[in-house]
Amino acid sequence: MSSEVEDIPELCWEVLPWVSNQAILLGLETQDNRFAQLGCELFILNQQISSTGQRELNPKLIKIVELVNKACSVLRENHVRENRRLGALWNILECKNSNTPAEKILIRDIRRSLLRFVQRNPEYFSLMRFISDYVRAIDPEDAQSDEQMGPSNEDIKYPTQVSNTLYTQLRMYSSCSCSTQHLECARLRLGLEHDDQENTGIPFEFAFAVSPKYCTTDREFRWKQAKISVARRNERPRKKQVSFVAQYSRPSPEKQINSSLTDGLRKVEVGEFCRLIGSETNKQVYFHIHNNIMKVDDTVQRNLFRDFLPQAGMPLAEWLDQTIHLSNRVKVTLAYTIARSVWQYYNSFWMVKPWTHENIQILKEKISDGNHVRPHPYFTTKLQQYKGEVLDYCIADDLFHMYPNILALGVVLVEIAAKESFKPDSSHYLWNETTINDYYEWAWMTANRSDLGNTIGAAYKAVVNNCLDAELFRDGSFHSPNTEKDLETRQSLLYEKIVLPLRQLYLAYKDDWEIQEIPTAETGISSQKHTHNSKPTHRSQFTVAIFCALPLEADAVRELFDEIWGEGENYGKAARDANTYTFGKILHHNVVLVHMVGIGKGAASQASSSILSSYPEIKLGLVVGICGGVPSYSEGNVDIILGDVVISDGIVQYDFGRQFPDTFSTREGVVSRPPPSIRTMLAKLKGVQVQERVETTISKNLKSLQDKSVPNKKAFYPGTDKDELYKSTYQHKHQEPAACNICGACEGGGRGASPVCEEARTMTCQQLGCRKYSLIPRRRLQEASAESCVPNPKIHIGPFGSGDRVMKSGQHRDEIAAQHNLIAFEMEASGVWDNLPCLVIKGVCDYADSHKNKHWQHYAAVTAAICMKAILGEWVVGG
Known part of the structure; x- marks a missing residue:
């Protein structure tokens, strides 16, 4: 083996971090998430190689390095050493820390080459796949040294005595009788900053509401921020808070020497805590607790350090519901923050009750660049008096899990990852031994269908599994007589199995801090980082393509555009692109509506191929329109009726097979599945709560179209009496x-x-006189007719049959559908499916039998278009 090949691991250790950093910088400059993904993957790869001391030259590692070298290879060959393998990477090694003009030019050219490779070279996707496969092949447990198993310098465990002292002191001093009742709930910040304990004890941050309990406008609402430092047991009274005050008003050296130990600190008198919190809202208050006495530091003159929006705290559940998209970095950061805090406050008065999406609240900080906000998690609780021992376990005969605090953490982690919250039937659904199994079952099922390993990472999935593992604390069982030692064991296991893996994942993720919320009228501020509020200036800014085969389908989609930016060739197109387009915005997406030349997979294939030549940044193709539905005869299934919407999770070309002399045989087992980016969204849509939310949105927006001053007549329901399903044998x-x-x-x-x-x-x-006695009764239609109401459209997800033959036979429909478990038949999906990540959304306008007609086409096209918009509201393309 040559020495240059042997040096590949060392070359990776030295060069990959630089390339990773350049990719992330390019991502920030171009707002192209592909660079952030590449930077993140290279960073994780380098971490794995470095931590494991990997020296085996796996063929995939060699291929990865060769592709990275290609990505960084400049066009001007005079910079590259002749006949040297991986010349671009060796040049980076030599030049990355150089400041000479020639080397600066080389680095600039390397960045340009990296830009071209990611945006134009199809090998970019091969590189990402090779990296992902290589990283997964390495056992992450092998990368942990013994030293890593203990808490890091940044992870500091709060002594229970300190946490309880803080709780009891705050409970006593915060009691007040003021009319505003602004101290009813204290909000304890859950953060990741390094806790500086030198001279100042252990610091805690709080936010107190300074507004009346019930505010009519946001202008009345204010927050007061405070820092409370608690001395450890047997700690001497601290000296003057020099390390804290120095940033603002450092005393002179002479004054520091002559000051007494208590200079600047005075005891908080009865009722004074309330007045301090209620005054000077732009100043932070600094308290110190020592020997169970709370004192205030009058010397600290620090301005507000977080510019919170004038809003009450929002429960985590409500924030997740109103958020369109969270990047993986946001999810992992929230998860690590909460898990670390559970470990820090474990078995203290702060955790008498489990932490859930209700008592974990989000305060939003307005940051400088425009209308962006950043969420900060806080724990809020009514400060009550507790006597006796705090237990971290619950004993009952039929419990799936005996440690409510850990199970509650697992539920919160699943909620963050799936971006949906557990919603019980009753609003008064307390967390106790009678409901633990319900929470456990929800978390288990939601985690399974959310595919956490692929959407966030294997480490996150493992952490959730540990939280739901009833035997997580088998080495620290409460049955032992040495309860204090067992509690310490449980806390150590909590750190080792949950906190530490999340910390490592948090350090690995380097993608954008991307949050997209629904704008609120109360504040006028939205945290939509990548919404397009202005008209796109270039074709590269369009990311969604909508394909419609019929004019009535395109009309229904076009009516739901929030803005229309032109028709035809406003943004230009490639020389051989024969498509006709409409450009606009739907919610936060820039979309291209493709008017196809006709029906069938040939026309769809031509349209989807042509658009990529003109709009290469299209990340998602939506085939929207009408189709024939497959009715269900099973008692357990929800009937598909006309006007419902069907969504594809696979495509079967049912006219693809073998023609024998006596029959045509469809090829079995050929089901095309969507790529992971589509499957993760489908997994979310299959969830009961998300599906119900989408269906509610469809019904609401359908009614809005019907209630317009000039109503859309095509949006009106044709009538239950016109929804006729004949027996499949009735011609x-x-x-x-x-x-x-x-x-x-x-x-x-x-x-x-x-x-x-x-x-x-x-x-x-x-x-023709088709007999009504041959109709099949439908429960949904009967119930709607009995109540004199219109049945709300429902969504159904399953495989589609796609082909060039129009299905107009009930018997053929049922035979082919049973063979492939199909829910619908249509004609365009297979033409787009192979060219783009594709989702097919179609309204059911007939039953694919010989009795089909055109009465339902307009209504079905409208319901499909409304569903498409509702799904785009849940989706961030390319995120």
Whole structure:
């Protein structure tokens, strides 16, 4: 093996961090998340190689290095050493710390090359796949040394005595009788900053509401921030807070020498705590607790250090519901912050009750760059008096989990990852031994369907599994007589199995701090970091393509645009691109509506191929329109009725197979599944709560279209009496033998046994006299008719049959659907599916049988378009 090949691991250790950093900087400059993903993956790869001392030259590692070298190779060959393998990376090694003009030019060229590689070279995706496969192949447990298993310098465990002292002192001093009741709940900040304990004891941060309990406007609402330092047991009274005050008003050296130990500190008198909190809202208050006495430091003159929005605290559950998207970094940061805090306050008065999405609240800090905000998690509790021992376990015969605080942490971590909260049937659903199993079951099922390993990372999935593991504390059981030692063991296991893996994941994630919330009218501030409030200036800013085969489908989609930025060739297109486009914005997405030349997979394939030549940044293709639904005859399934919306989780080309002399045989087992970016969203949509939310949005927006001053007549429901499903064997033909010689020639019972005249194919069921006794009753329609109401559209997710043949046979429909478990038939999906990450959203306008007509097409197109917009509201493309 050559020495240059042997040096590859060392080269990776030296160069990959630099390339990772350049990719992240390019991502910030271009707002292109692909660079952030590359930077994150390279960082994790380097961490794995460094921590494991990896020296084996896996072929994938060599391939990764060669692709990174290619990504960084400049076009001007005079910079690259002749005949040297991995010349670009060796040049980076030599130049990355140099400041000579020639080397600065080389680094600039390398950045340009990296830009071209990520944005234009298809090998970028191969590189990402190789890195992901290589990292997963390394056992993460092998990378942990014995030293890493203990708390790091940044992870400081608060002694229970200190936490309880803080709680009891705050409970006593915060009691007040003022009219505002602003001290009813203290909000304890959960943060990740390094806790400087030198001279000042252990510091804690608080936010207190300074506004009346019930505010009519946000202008009345204010926050008061305070820092409370608690001395450890047997700690001597601290000297003057020099280390804290020095940043603002450092005393002179002479004064420091001559000051007494208590200079600047005075005891908080009865009722004074309330007055201090209620005054000078732009100043932070600094308290110190020593020997169970609270004192205030009058020398600290520190301005407000977080510019919180004038809003009451928002429970974590409500914040997750109103947030459109959270990047993985935000999710991991929140998860690590909360898990670390649970460990720090474990078994203290602060954790008498489990921490849930209700008592963990979010305060929003306005940051300098525009209308962006940053969330800060706080724990809020009513300060009550507790006597006796605080227990961290619960004993009952039928419990799935005996440690409520750990289970509650697991529930919160699942809620953050899935971006949905546990919503019980009752609003008064306390956390106790009778409800523990309900929380456990929800967390277990939600974690399973959310695919945490692929969406966030294997470490996150492992942490959630540890939280839900009933035997996590088997080495620190409470059955032992040495309860104090067992409690310490449980705390150590909590750190080792939950906090530490999240900390490592937190340090590894380097993608954007990306949060997209629904704008609120009360504040006028939204934390949508990447919303496009202005008209795009370039084709690269469009990320979503919507394909419509029929004009009525395109009309329904176009009406839901929030803004329209032009038709035809406003943004130009490639020379051979024959597509016609409409450009606009739907919610926070820049979209291109593609008007296809006709129906069928050929037209769809041509349209999807052409758009990529003109709009290469398209990340998501949506095929939106109408289709034939497959009715369900099973008692357990929800009936598909006309006007419902079906969504694809796979595509079967049902007209792809073998033609034998006596029959056509569809090829079995060929189901095309969507890529991971689509599957993760589908997993979310399959959740009961998200699905109900989307269906509610569809019904609400459908009613809005109907209630407009100039209502959209196409959005009106045609009527339950017009939703007719005939038995699959009942043919659409002249029903009276005397009416037609062809239709009445014979009455066969087999598939296609009865001939049908061409005239009958164009006539309605009423004209042909199709018998009502052959209709199949539908429960949803019967219930709606009995209540004289319109059935709300529901969404159904499953595989589609896609082909060039229009399905107009009930028997063929049922046979093919049963073979592949299909829920719908349509004609365009297979043409787009192979060219773009694709989701098919279609309204059911008929039952794919011989009785199909066009009465429901407009209504079905409208429900599909509304569903498409609702799903885009849940989605961040390319995030």
